[in-house]
Amino acid sequence: MPAVTGAVEGQGSAMGLKGLLKRSAFAALAAGALSLSVVAITPSASGASTKASSSSGGTATMALDENLAGFNINTSAASEFVLQEIMNMVWPQAFIVNNKLQPVMNNQLLESAVQTSSSPQTVVYTLNPKAVWSDGTPITADDFIYNWQAQSGNTAYTDVGGKPYDDASTSGYNQIQSVVGSNPSGSAACAPGSTADRNVGLCPNGRTITVTFKPSFTDWRSIFTDIVPAHIARTVGWNTGFVGPTQTISGSWYTISSYNENQSLVLTRNPTYWGTPGKLDKIVFQFFSDDSQLVPALQNKEIDIFNPSTVNLSIVQTANQVPNTTKVTLPGLEFEHFDFNQADPYLAKLQVREAIAHGVNRQAIITRTVGEISKGITPLGSRMLVSTQAGYKGTPYAYNPSQSANLLKELGFKKVNGYYEPNYGPQSGQPLTFTIQSTSGNSIRAQTEELFQAQMKAIGIKINIQNYDANTFFGTNLPTGVFQIAEFAWVTTPFVSGNQPIYCSYTSTQCAENWDHYANSQVDSLMASGSAAPSTTQEITDYNKADAILWQDMVTLPLYQKPQFWAWSNNLKGVLPNTSSVGVTWNAEDWTVSG
């Protein structure tokens, strides 16, 4: 059984990744950097710590086990981990989080990115003058201006048709005061800009971009990832315009050459790429609706690599039987949790949420589920950081069924035939019943739900289970708030500020991923001050304080840090599992195939 500490099977050596993993309900908070210093890397932008030695060419096929809901990864609807794994190679990233979880400047897109002033915080990006989109349009300050405006949360900026921007996250962008271009290529003068494009006087054709933050944003390296082509977005629309390869042009190593919905997506080398080209001719992403098909497909050489959204014992055991493959299990940045929707008249009551939380024996759930895959997993004590991150401060929350009963009695609920009956609302005089929902086809989640159902029955709460396909669950049910209790995973980034849109008050338009209808001004203020803190230490302290309040308010119940599993053919070289939300394709431009 692989240990949580990251044993690499098949290659016979420990990779020693310090780490975290990813996936599932990808929070769109992708990318970013841990406020660490910039790591210079050459010649590849991503700076893989080991480079592939095989020759260029060939095709690698990667399995993805969720379908796409769109191509603009920065929107809440399309913000999925699987899309990030594709877009890592398609849209330009100012910084890339490498497998050591360090934010690394993309030195093929940028010549430099330097904080030139701390008050007000000012960062100057200098673009590579050769950087162009695959349609030939230069990548300029205009792209930075547009991406800032679209994700700023400022309602003065609107999408085509005057619609508000649908953002997966406004974190960081909402602290930008201005984005101004300068130094256009060659001897050209600054373009005047246009009112329609909202860039008058901002030198949109500039190759140097000056970004001023107010208040300061500690994790400034976490933004300007997945830069959307402004000239396309202004035409087709940010929210729903990116529906296929035609609109989703490339500004990076690879371009999308074909996409068959729910079947496959093919990346080919971007012919207009100005930097070191990707080593593979093609990267094919093949979509699977059922994780159980992944191992046979690897065994049959139909795919070269997979990373299931949720690892289960069966996948690990069967994958271990496949010869000539490498298998890696690591603890990740992803944690499973229960969400309580406070729009529900009963879950709106703190006592009910606390009663449920006290009634959940998290260790028992772990033992019966992921504990079989990886030993030593314990209940997670934070929503902001996972146990393998510096600054993690675990808050214990006791399993205490008798406390659950007391809390429900406090509310005046009476126990009849084993279930508590509320004395108000639509369930008055009926057993207190909730529906838990999650993604279908996930055996660990199904098992967790069943255990949760049994544990809740023991404390007098009736639980129904209703699961949906990932598209419906993540694309519709969660964003539209159509759930009572939901089980899924957040994929955190190394940047703690990425948690802001999840837990800040839902009444703010900037909190796109607070689907639980939770609001607390104290939490808002702590996260805001943390994001503007002068140091990462202070930032983490503030976020840990906010987390303490979230425990008091029992907004969500973290369950455990999920183990992450990768398996790939030994013919595929250069793979370095990355436990952050950018996924294993963070260095796919360096992958090669042999044999």
Added chain:
Amino acid sequence: MFAYVIRRLLISIVVLFFATIFVFVLVASSGNPLALLNANPHIPHATIVARENLLHLNDPLWQRYWIWLNGAIHGNLGTSISGQDVASEAISHLFVTLRMVIVATVIAIFVAIFMGVLAAVRQGKVTDHAITVTNFVLLATPIFVLGLALKEFVAIPINQHLNKIIFYTDGEQSPTLSGSFFSRLPDYAAHTALPVITLVLISYASWAIYQRSSMIETLDADHVRLARAKGLSQRRVLIRHVLRNALIPVTTVVALDFAAVLGGAIITEIVFGWQGLGQWYLNGVLTLDTNVMLAYLLITATFVIGFNLLADILYGVLDPRIRYA
């Protein structure tokens, strides 16, 4: 005969018409496709109203049915919740499924007839027992088990032995496939083989059992004894006098089962990652997409009615004693 076919066609249209009413009422009552949007306080009311108007959700049921029927008659099956044209989506997914189901059905018919005849001719002997036991084992095997077993114990070992992919385990075709139709054929075949074998094994077994029973019954018929008494060869007796008559009940079963195979291919599609009609329908059910569900049920109902009619016509072709009044 011609008049009979026309009359049956007209009756079929009436049956189909009532089937659509039944299905429409059933589906329209199954839930509000905009329920999720309605429950979201962030969605502007105007957006919801626009979607309701697009889907005619505020119109009376009969009016909605009429709009749908009028559109369906003209080949317009409306749009899905995600805004896709249902008719073109349905046709695209139908072709994916038909590619699998037609090939499987044709092969299964031949296998079923051969196995049924062989078992009947060798009645009570080892061959008969072996075929019968095999048939019942296959009948009792869940289709997903068979599919997974074929992947694991047949396809992968063969591919590994030959160090070449002869059988693909996922998808309808390779993502990077290009070139002329004929150059793509081997890839199609390699992707289609396993799902087709799965469907053949599941479908042929029951048909072979029918064929065997029918053959045994016909072998004892007076006209067969007379044919033998006339000194006709065993081969001629079997083919001309037994098989032709014994095919009649099997024909009916096969015709009726085709629609079931079409609908039942959903599990095969999931196991082998095919984006066919079944997967499309399943997604429609999960998203309460009325138009998608209606289109699927309309297609399957059409197939059921069509193949019922075909069975009746084949009856007349295979048995001249049957006359249509």
